[in-house]
Amino acid sequence: MQYRNGKAEEIKIAYVGGGSRGWAWKLMSELARAEDIGGEVRLYDIDFGAAEANAVIGGLYSKAGEAKSCFRYRACRSAAEAMTGADFVIVSILPGSFEEMESDVHTPEAYGIYQSVGDTTGPGGIVRAMRTVPMMQEIAEAVKSFCPKAWVINYTNPMSLCVRTLYETFPEIRAFGCCHEVFGTQKLLASAVEELCGIEGITRQEIKVEVTGVNHFTFLIRGQYRDLDLFPLYRRFAERYAESGFTKKLDPDWRSNPFRCNHRVKMDLFLRFGAIAAADDRHLAEFCPGDWYLASPERAAQWGFSLTPVSWRKQDLQNRLAKSRRLLSGEEKPEIKSTGEEGVRQIRALLGLGDFVTNVNLPNRGQVPDLPLGAVVETNASFRDNSVTPVLAGAMPEGVRALVERIVSVQEDTVKGAILRDPNRVLRGFLHDPLVEGRTDRGEELFEKMVENTKGYLGDYSCLSLRGERV
Amino acid sequence: MQYRNGKAEEIKIAYVGGGSRGWAWKLMSELARAEDIGGEVRLYDIDFGAAEANAVIGGLYSKAGEAKSCFRYRACRSAAEAMTGADFVIVSILPGSFEEMESDVHTPEAYGIYQSVGDTTGPGGIVRAMRTVPMMQEIAEAVKSFCPKAWVINYTNPMSLCVRTLYETFPEIRAFGCCHEVFGTQKLLASAVEELCGIEGITRQEIKVEVTGVNHFTFLIRGQYRDLDLFPLYRRFAERYAESGFTKKLDPDWRSNPFRCNHRVKMDLFLRFGAIAAADDRHLAEFCPGDWYLASPERAAQWGFSLTPVSWRKQDLQNRLAKSRRLLSGEEKPEIKSTGEEGVRQIRALLGLGDFVTNVNLPNRGQVPDLPLGAVVETNASFRDNSVTPVLAGAMPEGVRALVERIVSVQEDTVKGAILRDPNRVLRGFLHDPLVEGRTDRGEELFEKMVENTKGYLGDYSCLSLRGERV
Amino acid sequence: MQYRNGKAEEIKIAYVGGGSRGWAWKLMSELARAEDIGGEVRLYDIDFGAAEANAVIGGLYSKAGEAKSCFRYRACRSAAEAMTGADFVIVSILPGSFEEMESDVHTPEAYGIYQSVGDTTGPGGIVRAMRTVPMMQEIAEAVKSFCPKAWVINYTNPMSLCVRTLYETFPEIRAFGCCHEVFGTQKLLASAVEELCGIEGITRQEIKVEVTGVNHFTFLIRGQYRDLDLFPLYRRFAERYAESGFTKKLDPDWRSNPFRCNHRVKMDLFLRFGAIAAADDRHLAEFCPGDWYLASPERAAQWGFSLTPVSWRKQDLQNRLAKSRRLLSGEEKPEIKSTGEEGVRQIRALLGLGDFVTNVNLPNRGQVPDLPLGAVVETNASFRDNSVTPVLAGAMPEGVRALVERIVSVQEDTVKGAILRDPNRVLRGFLHDPLVEGRTDRGEELFEKMVENTKGYLGDYSCLSLRGERV
Amino acid sequence: MQYRNGKAEEIKIAYVGGGSRGWAWKLMSELARAEDIGGEVRLYDIDFGAAEANAVIGGLYSKAGEAKSCFRYRACRSAAEAMTGADFVIVSILPGSFEEMESDVHTPEAYGIYQSVGDTTGPGGIVRAMRTVPMMQEIAEAVKSFCPKAWVINYTNPMSLCVRTLYETFPEIRAFGCCHEVFGTQKLLASAVEELCGIEGITRQEIKVEVTGVNHFTFLIRGQYRDLDLFPLYRRFAERYAESGFTKKLDPDWRSNPFRCNHRVKMDLFLRFGAIAAADDRHLAEFCPGDWYLASPERAAQWGFSLTPVSWRKQDLQNRLAKSRRLLSGEEKPEIKSTGEEGVRQIRALLGLGDFVTNVNLPNRGQVPDLPLGAVVETNASFRDNSVTPVLAGAMPEGVRALVERIVSVQEDTVKGAILRDPNRVLRGFLHDPLVEGRTDRGEELFEKMVENTKGYLGDYSCLSLRGERV
Secondary structure, three states: OEOOOOOEEEEEEEOOOOOOOOOHHHHHHHHHHHHEEEEEEEEOOOHHHHHHHHHHHHHHHHHOHHHHEEEEEEEEOOOOHHOOOOOOOEEEOOEEEEEEEEHHHHHHHOOOOOOOOOOOOOOHHHHHHHHHHHHHHHHHHHHHHHHOOOOEOOOOOOOHHHHHHHHHOOOEEEEEEOOOOHHHHHHHHHHHHHHOOOOOOOOOOHEEEEEEEEEOEEEEEEEOOOEEEHHHHHHHHHHOOOOOOOOOOOOOOHHHHHOOEHHHHHHHHHHHHHHOOOOOOHHHHHHHHHHHHHOHHHHHHHHHHHOHHHHHHHHHHHHHHHHHHHHHHOOOOOOOOOOOOOHHHHHHHHOOOOOOHHHHHHOOOOOOOOOOOOOOOEEEEEEOOOOEEEOOOOOOOOOOOHHHHHHHHHHHHHHHHHHOOOHHHHHHHHOOOOOOOOOOOOOHHHHHHHHHHHHHHHHOOOOOOOOOOOO | EEOOOOOEEEEEEEOOOOOOOOOOHHHHHHHOOOOOOOEEEEEOOOOOHHHHHHHHHHHHHOOOOOOOOEEEEEEEEHHHHHHHHOEEEEEEEOOOOOHHHHHHHHHHHHHHHOOOOOOHHHHHHHHHHHHHHHHHHHHHHHHHHHHOOOEEEOOOOHHHHHHHHHHHHOOEEEEOOOOOHHHHHHHHEEEEEEEOOEEEEEEEEEEEEEEEEOEEEEEEEEEEEEEEEEHHHHHHHHHHHHOOOOOOOOOOOOOOOOEEEHHHHHHHHHHHHOOOOOHHHHHHHHOOOOOHOOOHHHHHHHOOOOOOOOOHHHHHHHHHHHHHHHHHHHHOOOOOOOOOHHHHHHHHHHHHOEEEEEEEEEEOOOOOOOOOOOOOOEEEEEEOOOEEEEEOOOOOOOHHHHHHHHHHHHHHHHHHHHOOHHHHHHHHHHHOOOOOOOOOOOHHHHHHHHHHOOOOHHHOOOOOOOOOOOO | EEEEOOEEEEEEEEEOOOOOOOHHHHHHHHHHHHHEEEEEEEHHHHOOHHHHHHHHHHHHHHHOOOOOHHHHEEEEEEEHHHHHOOOOOEEEOOOOOOOHHHHHHHHHHHHHOOOOOOOOOOOHHHHHHHHHHHHHHHHHHHHHHHHHOOOOOOOOHHHHHHHHHHHHHHOOOEEOOOOHHHHHHHHHHHHHHHHHHHHOOOOOOOOEEEEEEEEOEEEEEEEEEOEEEEHHHHHHHHHHHHOOOOOOOOOOOOOOOOOOOOOOOHHHHHHHHOOOOOOOOOHHHHHHOOOOOOOHHHHHOOOOOOOOOOHHHHHHHHHHHHHHHHHOOOOOOOOOOOOOOOHHHHHHOOOOOOOOEEEEEEEEEOOOOOOOOEEEEEEEEEEOOOOEEOOOOOOOOOOOOOHHHHHHHHHHHHHHHHHHOOHHHHHHHHHHOOOOOOOOHHHHHHHHHHHHOOOOHHHOOOOOOOOOOOO | EEOOOOHHHHHHEEEOOOOOHHHHHHHHOOOOOOOOEEEEOOOOOOOOHHHHHEEEEEEHHHHHOOOOOOEEEEEEEEEHHHOOOOOEEEEEOOOHHHHHHHHHHHHHHOOOOOOOOOOOOOHHHHHHHHHHHHHHHHHHHHHHHOOOOOEEOOOOOOOHHHHHHHHHHHOOOEEEEEEOHHHHHHHHHHHHHHHHHHHOOHHHHOOEEEEEEEEEEEEEEEEEEOOOEEEHHHHHHHHHOOOOOOOOOOOOOOOOOOOEEHHHHHHHHHHOOOOEEEEOHHHHHHOOHHHHOOHHHHHHHHEEOOOOOOHHHHHHHHHHHHHHHHHHHHOOOOOOOOOOOOHHHHHHOOOOOEEEEEEEEEOOOOOOOOOOOOOEEEEEEEEEOOEEEEEOOOOOOOOOHHHHHHHHHHHHHHHHHHOOOOHHHHOOOOHOOOOOOOOOOOOHHHHHHHHOOOOOOOOOOOOOOOOOOOO
């Protein structure tokens, strides 16, 4: 990598999971829009063919008329090839296949446990972590070997546990986890300002938020638009829409798009606990006791969100594979546009091409003094030349601290159990998870079934038999 | 108070709740056995007649042949009369009557929530706290006015919240909370040593324990008998008796005595979490998620303990009233014997008549660094001349930290809500309580009913109407 | 205040000490350069005539051809008049006159104690604090009464103690302290990059630093220029210039300008403790044991800096008074240019007109976990719409922690003593100060003399007589 | 080891430094007085002959008429022989000879630095630590190899650094450091009670103290005799005797016994800082800035204590060697009496033969929350069956925290430098030591001289050359 004329050239980006159909193209689009950087993207994927296809597609993005940067794309057959000399490593993998995810999400339903997403927390997130953590250990080892100074940007879920594992494995790693969930709350707040103050055209970036908590279960410490404190405003907004839910004019409704919600969960949490939650309701619901919002699919629908079935994801993948074919054949042209993602902005900031402050997942070094040190928390951080430093979040908002502490404690059992390959330790967290506890008294049985269903990816857990019977 | 010939004479003890039939007589017996102290006990009770009766009975204890000390007993009509010049204040009150306790314990049953005791935690403990906290505030104010330097020994439940309230109201108060639950676990460990090592005749005092946690939900950090580490021994014991339960030969069975258990809960917690719980199973069960041990009375019976109905307590009171009459009439003689309680030993230590270390409830000043400062925790403490200082407990045993943290968080909402007379704040804790969460989705309704049932004691809660409807 | 067309108009700035000749004109210049803000500056000063003169001069700045903003200037006769409705309060006062400063700086010389500045630390800083703290209490009370939501920007020294006092007096105050000392180290690092890497034209803003410590005794945690870690580079630089000192070509030499240094102290501290100090050597020297750099004026000269005599300041004031007259008479035209100060940029960020991260003085809420909570520390902070939030600095660089801890402890004694008007408490810090301890065994005598010399400003210290004789 | 009839028999005690003339005989006397323990003492010493002589003398103690216990004494040729199977390890060694100590104590005098003891802190203590730390590492390794579960009781100075090194080397070690300095303060307080209250015959054990700080620089948190708070009493005492000093009738005067003082330093510290120091003035003086009490031998004498010259120690050794010969020849009979030391009482408590609370040196695990974790602090601890647990000391007394923090910081540099064999790191602490800083500007030169003088014991410091010249 080198600087020339105010540009950073020849930067090397290793993309683990680079065969992705979807997120990879967003990155290509964002890279193509960046005027002041250039270099090489090395695509590494267990499906080498997918990486090769993306290398071709990447080239098309670079050559598109609107492209302002010059990036080369190359498929790599090994982590060594992708990572050696890398300045950045992007990690965005699917741990296992949709078959495992099918078990993660739907097996618990027979036990009265419903999950709206199933990849972060709850039984699905925990069992997913069991197969993800060993992969993250491998990636951290590769970073240590091939590019120990590289910045590692993780997008894989369960986010907190992935970042935690990277640091547990290679404590000197320069990793952080990146997630766009908070942006949706910024947009909602912008809508609230529009609705209640009649100010039009506010972008989400103009809504200044400070967040704290764990990924997908984050809360605002402060919300501000210029001199307007958004907390009292949000109270008025929540009181107006708590019952009916809120959908912005022209926006798709949650009934037609499984990634939408009408924010009733968020507003309910605010009215009960006084804290503005900063993630999609589908995520928030999964961190709460199971009978609050997820007692049944009907209950979820009452609260204005739907459960994303894995069948939907499978169909969606078919759509994306078709798009991949169209891109490769030239039937469809790469579209270069802003995706709303911040990864490239973060890369540029790390290169010294524009400081900014945004939210990010990092091990707790004191930014949240009342959560355990080392646990991965999501707070604001200052991105500048070669550094990411958390902004002090301070004590958790008192109303939701207990909820978050409990999640952190489940996560600690999960990640430590997974690193030790000790299923009993994971089980301890599993039974204490708010979606499991109180919903079933056959938690052990459920856990064993989910482990059995996904054992193809759990081979190196030394012992999968659990402690014997309980009443 | 004054020292003469190695004795502390003319000490003044104010006993709030001094009309008690039961605990008061234990104190009288212990005081009569103490050779090196003497003075006056001032009995104060809202039922002045009961205090007067106890003053007479106290005199009989003092005059009994085996009595070694000389204490005078006097019934007082006001806190001022009882406390002015007091060296010690004993607080052992029943907040409300058994009618309120009837509601505390049994109203939740219609919602599938069963409680084995109902005075410390769970819905019963929380609503009991709502009426106890204002009484404790009053007592703390009286201490501040009439005897600010006195040692205040609380026996009232909910213990943690009572002690917490005393310190919140008068931060300079010298109060601690005293409970005998840990002693039972010492006895169980003595039995385990007998069983597995064939050593006979070990007293509970010879079993050295270090405890941590919150009252009635305490755990051993260390258990030792001479050079014998009791943790591996207890593992063998638990593995042997986890299924069958353990009852000592000759001891009454839990089926015949509602205060007994067969320790299956305790051993199950140990096998799952690696920590030796140090309270009766009836208490322990109430701190755990409701479907673990308290899903139904039958489930409790499977686990080897029964639910103490308030009708039993009412009958028991009748028995004690009868005994009171017999004592007054001379039909029954006061029996002076060791009661197993440590209150008088603590008083003597505070007077400089014998240092010792025992477990006690105090605000957390760092003795448990990973629980919030100020929360009342139960740990060992060093009792010496005019001082009680906690022994460092260190970090919570990792396996049970999450369970205890959650209780502390429920307690914080309860005590703060009660002090602020804010029922919504209390409700937040109530819904998060492990006996409530997951057992009912009509928690608000239950709370309102329980509040309504006991409103005679909740008069000064400024506003008892809760936030409106939820789905 | 209101927003219109992307501008913040009608903002109200109260300037306490607004009669200043010097700093006020810098502010006027910076305000005139800001296109997107406008409003009123209310000048309040105990010398009302000086405020009136500056009101006229402010008007001239606003009307200058290059001015882009529109600010009105008004002299006020009371704090109430200046502060009512204020959005910002700037505090930049001289506590006492140069007569008191003469005593602060020069009285200790008879005791072998030399000070290069004398307004922040050491005997001079401490006695100055004694008269400043009561003034800051008054200001904080006025803010509380007249504009409790205003942002208060302090420039007065001793900085840490002033900010500390503001928060002690009115804990909800939104105050921070602002100092340009770190900028000089950024410039030095830019020079080091130029010297050693041959890169020209780097601005100080391109040198990204994270700082920690207390004002005027701050240290870098990180120093970065793009991908260049400045710590190894600074080592080479320090090894090259530690003996000779470093002065940039064309820059004035420390011999000709009492505000210059040749950075030998800074480089020596680095070679000994591994931490890059981020303030002028004149300041740094005063925080170190007196025989390190300040044993005598000659010793200071060997280290490449000089002691600023108060006579110089008096002469400098004459020059500035003359300039004031020239500006008023029109003989000299206001010059509108960048001053290197960040105050107006901070104001704009707080108004939502451009986020940035810079160093600032704030009470420690955990940003420096190993310094006491509440002590005022200087770290980076994120400035955004209506908020200033510290960036986590983490543990102090281990090499200098002891030096800084000691200063914090002296400051604690000073500020608490001053708030309590307890000279003995201040004396405790005074004797423990590194310039005093070890330099004289007549510290009490010196302190009494300095207090006597400045007693005109110490009237409300209830008792100025110190505890009696010592050996 | 085994228990029989309430006695612990066959306990094995390894005594490192067992050739001692002095302390060993005290231990023998105390062991002989203990009725309920018995076993073997293995004497290990680099001077095997001395160990052999003590084995003989030990036998004589065991056979003395007044002896109540039965201990065998055996000289061992290796650590393995002494430690294998040991239940207790006592460490009491002289690191180097009196030649090295001569340099430690007297070399600094040429630089104006006077030391009253020179083995704990100050230049002497630091250089002594350089040669002691490697020995302690060796001992810890031997414990790890031969008796990892043994209790290790250290008496060697510098105490804090020795205990710190044991834990740094073998973190699971069960070590603590034992010192009798606090007892002297208990005796002084007993005298104060006698003097001011006219109560006769109080033993030091009846004076209940809670201490905090670092060894030889400890302070009372609480001092109590029955219901008497000793702080106000000590104030009256100090005000009475601060000028004249206090010597108990019949007690030897400090002029005639170099281990005596008249407590003026202690009383001066109290009057200045409000904290009751709990060590001999000779020790206390060394932790304070050099010009407070140790500016010259005359100054020390004014403060009522003398500097113990190493020549005195050499002469004293001759006396003790003579006594050894007399004991061996039978010319002198072993005297079995209480020595005032608590080691045997601690051993008995650890064996379950009598709980008690006393002061002891242990790594900070939170007992002093405002000193660094891991640093060795002296606080009360509860001794019981196989456990030593610190009593919570809480925050340092505010008046002396800065003084103690500084010492801890010097000690950190010393111990870390010694473990790393990095003399520059040690030098950093050396220059910051309160006896050095401010007393000389030739600290490096002094350090180099002291290192040179003792280099026979510093062989494995990889590099003894220091960073080059400074001004």
